[in-house]
Amino acid sequence: MEQATGFDNERPEIIRVTGLKKRYRRGRIGAGTLQATIKEWKERRKDPERAKDVHRKKNESFYALDGIDLSVRRGETVGIIGKNGAGKSTLLKILSRITAPTEGVVDLYGRVTSMLEVGTGFHGDMTGRENIYLNGAILGMTKAEIDEKMDDIIRFSELEEFIDTPIKRYSSGMYVKLGFSVAYHLDSEIIIMDEVLAVGDIQFQRKCLSCLAEAARDGKRTVLYVSHNMSTVRQLCNRCIVLDKGKIVFDGDTDKAIEVYLGISSDMPAQITYGPEHRPDDAIIRAVKRISIDSLSFADRTEPVFRNTEEAVINLTCTAEMELKNVGFRFEVWYQDNTKIATALSSGFLDFSPGTETVTIRMPLAHLESGRYRVDIIAFLFDGSPNDFRIDSVYPGFYFQIEPVIDPEHYLKWDHRHWGAIRLDDLHLEMSFEERERLSEKSDSLPIG
Amino acid sequence: MKSVTEYGGSYHVQLTPLEKGFHLRLKELWQYRDLVRLMTGKTFAVTYQQTFLGPLWIILNPVVSSLIYMFLFGYVAQVGTAGIPRILFYFVSSAAWGVFSASMIANANTFVANAHLFGKVYFPRLVVPVSNMLVSIIKFGIQLIIIAGLMVAYVLSGEIHPLWVYYPLLPILIVQLAVLGMSFGILIASVTVKYRDLLSVVAVGINLWMYATPVVYPISEMPNGVIRTIIMINPVTEIMEVLRLIMLGEGEVNPAFCALSAGVTVLLFVISAAVFNRVERTFADTV
Structure with a gap:
């Protein structure tokens, strides 16, 4: 202690x-x-x-x-x-x-x-x-x-x-x-x-x-x-x-x-097999369940620890129950303090025929600051409409950790408490001569007293 | 809790496992006297909210029971009332009995009824029974209005001869009734934490108890024998008789049994408060 x-x-x-x-x-x-x-x-x-x-x-x-x-x-x-x-x-x-x-x-x-x-x-x-x-x-x-x-x-x-x-x-x-x-x-x-x-x-x-x-x-x-x-x-x-x-x-x-x-x-397993405990709202899912997310492993790690300059490569084993067209995946990302911070969508879709397949998903980790994250995985069917048509989901899908990066660009220590977990793209600063001129004129014309 | 000491503005409470012995913690109760008052007021406010007749029920209850007694014990059974006009006899008796029985019934379920409150915040638990007891005393005070009206009529007509000199003793008798009722009530409450079925016993028991107390009859109507002895030992008996003697001028008072009644009241209060305080310390684990 x-x-x-x-x-x-x-x-x-x-x-x-x-x-x-x-x-x-x-x-x-x-x-x-x-x-x-x-x-x-x-x-x-x-x-x-x-x-x-x-x-x-x-x-x-x-x-x-x-x-x-x-x-x-x-x-x-x-x-x-x-x-x-x-x-x-x-x-x-x-x-x-x-x-x-x-x-x-x-x-x-x-x-x-x-x-x-x-x-x-x-x-x-x-x-x-x-x-x-x-x-x-x-x-x-x-x-x-x-x-x-x-x-x-x-x-x-x-x-x-x-x-x-x-x-x-x-x-x-x-x-x-x-x-x-x-x-x-x-x-x-x-x-x-x-x-x-x-x-x-x-x-x-x-x-x-x-x-x-x-x-x-x-x-x-x-x-x-x-x-x-x-x-x-x-x-x-x-x-x-x-x-x-x-x-x-x-x-x-x-x-x-x-x-x-x-x-x-939460320990952070590198291999996960999903069961009913990962599907708390099973009843809702079952109605539309067409595919089953069976298990997950990380392609190149024994431990899910990354830097935010890397990609997480995930192998997801899924069993389709029927012919499925246009299946997409969505990762909903939570920070360790139990706040949902972001969601990533797959850029394309896959077609499944009945049987078990392994899908490899590459998830870029840019923007995530150091800390522990949880990801919920949702599989959905894209039928051309903007509606969310879920066919399976697992909570929690997996955990991973981002190691702090020591980088000259990170000139300040990241303050999670006040800044959150995501570092957005850097801001660009500029100040033109005309602008400066205009500002000084404006302050001159201010009424005094 | 072992000790509460305040010295030079600093404060110390020690929480320890259950210890043996008696702890009344009346000083702490006194510190929470405003809470007692607020809870008493709240009980009145809440009880009569959304009722048609409101606080009129406080008077209606003994009026209705007096009328029933007049019919049953006066007209049908022809039980004597020691020369006191029947309506006055029954009304005073049932109002006084109400102080005892209400203090007891309202408190018999203290722990279970307040489990939520007691499980979330600390305050001296005795606050609840004491405020319930005050409610029954205040109700009696309101019923006194009717009693006073009846008495004016009967005193003027010369049918009753109250012992006016002893009137200052009346509040003591009423408080004794209330304390006795509360003590039985919290003793039962302490046991109902473990055995809920005692509550059903209370409902039946309070009725039997009323007939074992000279409420609808004066003790003078009771022939000598075992039953009379039992009734005399009942601590409520002498309070009723003394009360009627002072208020209405008729009552059979036995000083030895009066002393017994007073002794039982004090002893029971001390024991029940100590038991209650002891149960209070861990009841959150059982309810």
């Missing part, structure tokens, strides 16, 4: 987690009927050995968190990432006091606002203003504190016009705005968020993230943020931990953490 690096170690510790474990029982948990308990008790009296065995099987347990040690300092913004079931939500639930740990100790040196959900306790029949009171009180504010901040909350939520409307008439985006605004205005030192901004509009999401980041920089707020959206994690977090099977497998720099997470969640 790597340690957090490069962060100001002067600031005091605000969260300390020591040897934290949480055990859950597998299978049918807890809630039963009196009858079931009595039956179990009777069985145990009749045949203690067998009953014990049954009991043990029923109570088989697992650790959702298996020994977490973590120390967070004031003002840090810590991302928590990991696959589903890695223990992220359990960790947040314990820190926000929804449930107790099985083992270990958590010390919190600040008040906690948890946003495991936005607008918890909102009631649709009450107005926005009434819900601010209720939600604020649920989150621990007193009436006087809410009164004092009411105007700020309403302004931040951008809902001035609708604040006295029952919130059952709100859109889901407005709901998020209201809920977040209340939570954001609490006087708490620690904010815990679980994917809550996903519903709001991008503009508002950006505003929230930058406000949080700013408050954290000043040391006023410490943020723990769980999300599957890597670009928001990158925007907000200056440190990131990766959880896997209830353990911290990485703790440190956000970009590195995301790499580690992606490494866990």
Whole structure:
């Protein structure tokens, strides 16, 4: 495990987690009927050995968190990432006091606002203003504190016009705005968020993230943020931990953490055989399925790692079920933070006769900056109309990685966080003499004062 | 959670696995008093929204049950009411019983009914039962308007002789009824987390309990014997009798059983709150 690096170690510790474990029982948990308990008790009296065995099987347990040690300092913004079931939500639930740990100790040196959900306790029949009171009180504010901040909350939520409307008439985006605004205005030192901004509009999401980041920089707020959206994690977090099977497998720099997470969640096979798991919307596809994309391999690599000056050469084995004319292929390309960035179409079409064929596809990689990409493959039939007539598709088709290029032309370090994943063709700069003349004349003729 | 300490503006909470012992955490509840008030208000607002008669139901409920009792126990069964005019006797008794039974029923399902809320945000869970309890007390306050009207008539005609000096004790009795009901309620709520079928038992049990309490009859009508002893042990019995003695001037009060009732109330409250707080810490894993 790597340690957090490069962060100001002067600031005091605000969260300390020591040897934290949480055990859950597998299978049918807890809630039963009196009858079931009595039956179990009777069985145990009749045949203690067998009953014990049954009991043990029923109570088989697992650790959702298996020994977490973590120390967070004031003002840090810590991302928590990991696959589903890695223990992220359990960790947040314990820190926000929804449930107790099985083992270990958590010390919190600040008040906690948890946003495991936005607008918890909102009631649709009450107005926005009434819900601010209720939600604020649920989150621990007193009436006087809410009164004092009411105007700020309403302004931040951008809902001035609708604040006295029952919130059952709100859109889901407005709901998020209201809920977040209340939570954001609490006087708490620690904010815990679980994917809550996903519903709001991008503009508002950006505003929230930058406000949080700013408050954290000043040391006023410490943020723990769980999300599957890597670009928001990158925007907000200056440190990131990766959880896997209830353990911290990485703790440190956000970009590195995301790499580690992606490494866990997707290895990059060089040979893939496609099955039903690659066709999640199988039902839709089957109706028009005329061809089957069976398997893929890379022509000249054992590992799909390229430079963007190269081409990826892909061998795709397909089985046609009938005579097919004008079959094209389309690659939809995703960046590692789960944003779709571009699509490539085949320049021509192929004809298939029933049987299995191997198609070689050359994919130029120019414009792609370093990082990991995912490609979904779609086969379609071109019948002369501009409609998209799919005949098979596989998700994900394959993964590949672009190595950073060291090139005099790349005079700046590529900043993925703000610039995206694609480098477009270079801009051409020119400035003609006449133009310059015209500009200076214009500035002379500007009225003064 | 072991300790909440505040020193010089710095704050410390320690979260630990379940520990043994009693934790009422009433101080924390006090810090959330505004939430209690808001939740109480919300319950009223939400209950009577989109109803035809609205809050009039608060008065209609005991009026209707009093009329039924007048017919069944007065006209048909001819059970005595210790000289108190029937309508007044039944109305006061059923309004007071309502404080107990509503506090209990509203809270018997606290965990399951609020699973969503409790699973998403922390606040002292006792806020919910306490606000439910306040709702039942406020409803009684509203019913007092009718009681006052009836009493004016009967006092002027000289048919009842209330013990006016003891009237300041009435709020204590009503709070005791509410606390007792809430304590039973949250005790049941703590068990229903595991055994849902207890809720059906509550629905039947509350009816039986009413007849084991002098609500539709005064204890003086009950002949000596085992049944009377059982009814006397029932902690609600003496509260009803004391309440009617003060309010209406008739009631059979036994100081020993009054003390028992008070003792049971305090003990039950402490135990149920501690059990409730304990269940609260891990219930999110079971519901």
